[in-house]
Amino acid sequence: MATIYEVAALAGVSPATVSRVFNGLTVSEEKQRLVRDAAARLAFTPNKTARRLRKQSSEIIALLIPDIENPFYTALARGVEDRAQESGFSVVLCNTDDNPGKELRYLQIAASEQMAGVILSPASDEVDLGAIVSLGRPVVAVDRTTPYPVDAVKIDNRAAGIAATAALFDAGYRRIACIAGPAGIEMTEDRFLGWRQVVAARGTGTHEGYLQHANFRVEGGHAAMKALLALDTPPDAVVTTNNLMAIGALQAIAEAGIPPETFGLAAVGELPFMVLAPATVVQVRLPARYLGRTAATMLLDRIGGDTQPLRTVVLRAEVSPPVPPGKGLAL
């Protein structure tokens, strides 16, 4: 591939002039023409590695997500990518598997690769952002906040938990359990607090074992649902705090021979690739792609020099389908 020196030689100017032409600095029209002609003839593409070394930064954003196989996160990734590409940035997608060790490794890569900024969904409250923050690289946390001085975009998780649970009560269910993610994760806590609040307000109380903690994956939801169904007084409905645990719960319900339309299920998050009738499950729709897009806008603003005070943007979820009163959902 041609270098700036070859373009300069062909155009009869200095390499500095070639650089000025492509970076929009002042160069006479005559010499601009010479440089562009030469570059076109040589099919010149600037070497980004050299530029990155000299400028000490890049046009790359690191995006750290905990589960690449969760469609919530792939939708979020597309939102980040949409916005980043509008500004000429590339996105490196880093799948952490909710593993703090992998997450730290990716953060170190972001630092040593001079990425311009990081968007991440932290694997835990103990995520170590010290190195990247101390380098002055902007960070935006999504879906979960951190104690570090970084911007954040999140869902109103408590309201989402409330909406999911209220929908089940409105549909006539009375023994409503909750399958939550791992304890200690802020998003999990907020969502099941929403469940608990509605259960307390509607006066039915909860049974022992009606709150089950699971991992966020399909198999976590599956195991938790089996545990719920094995109780002396099983629930007649369940709220899951994410989409994949709802899938697992549905599988367990089907395996138990329960027709899905007679058991109440509300998920915080859209179920991917739904083939059941839409009324079978209440889905609290999370704006994942917009969440990603918002996070990228905030990060790009910081990269561009934005020095406004740190802020947290909170997005809202919405319930789908809207729930009419009465027993069961499949009306």
Add this chain to the structure above:
Amino acid sequence: MATIYEVAALAGVSPATVSRVFNGLTVSEEKQRLVRDAAARLAFTPNKTARRLRKQSSEIIALLIPDIENPFYTALARGVEDRAQESGFSVVLCNTDDNPGKELRYLQIAASEQMAGVILSPASDEVDLGAIVSLGRPVVAVDRTTPYPVDAVKIDNRAAGIAATAALFDAGYRRIACIAGPAGIEMTEDRFLGWRQVVAARGTGTHEGYLQHANFRVEGGHAAMKALLALDTPPDAVVTTNNLMAIGALQAIAEAGIPPETFGLAAVGELPFMVLAPATVVQVRLPARYLGRTAATMLLDRIGGDTQPLRTVVLRAEVSPPVPPGKGLAL
């Protein structure tokens, strides 16, 4: 972050010696100890941009996939990532949306970013690998082959189409249609030729309109299935040539009020997040993660200097669940 010069100054050696220590060249034990101590004290992390500029390459692989929201491709990506990380390589995931323009742009990025190699599922037979191949960067094509001199890993697609179709005949269906991806894509062609071969061999022939081409997405399968159901003589079963089109077909079947267990459906590819009884759908399981892992192994071998002749590795699919004879699948 500390540079190699600062480590050298603290250790009392030259920068070249520091570089030699970390790159395993011959350095006296005494000086090795001095360098390692100094590096630890300064928390030295080598600047990969500088190294990449001097060495003219990087430890990054570009992975170009057509649909990040298709779990087949996220599983493939995990396989690539698994293997790459074993060798200290990072993977940049590039989502092309089956768009040749986006694909070309990502290939140009791979070239100008000096990525060590590329794994891609080509958006079309006309993909332009000229620039990246002429730079000598290794390329491995997955899932689809190309006319360029590159290695490939693929599924035995024809056999997969045959297996899916045969399973439906074995289950007792007789009017078996096919929902295939866009015409002209090798993988599509091979899979529906497998369908056509079995239909011809079993002597039932096909009806006008029994072969529907769609895009590979859920909505493509949905529209194609509605078109099939609207025929004067609708089919009693269908083969879809990928997983997401099966999802769309199932949605259309449910919307038409047909119990899914009475309609035959076989998909080439595992349906993601299945909540129907496993016997409802025949799934031809594709080893996506292993496909990714194999592609990465081949690419890393090339990056490492492998000069064996170009080769294509063909992996096999398997049918799940195994199909007993008789009408319908839900036995």
Add this chain to the structure above:
DNA sequence: GAAGTCTAAGAAATCGATTTCGTCAAGAGT
């Protein structure tokens, strides 16, 4: 005509790691 100012453009330093070339010291052989 001389002095001062401004602008375009070239020379060279810079970014940080790697690698090439040259030097010096130690060891072996005669």
Add this chain to the structure above:
DNA sequence: ACTCTTGACGAAATCGATTTCTTAGACTTC
């Protein structure tokens, strides 16, 4: 004791783009 060989290590070039500093020429003013 001298010569030759080998290995460790330092100096400096290299990768390619950007940017700083300097210079030359054009223009204006007195």
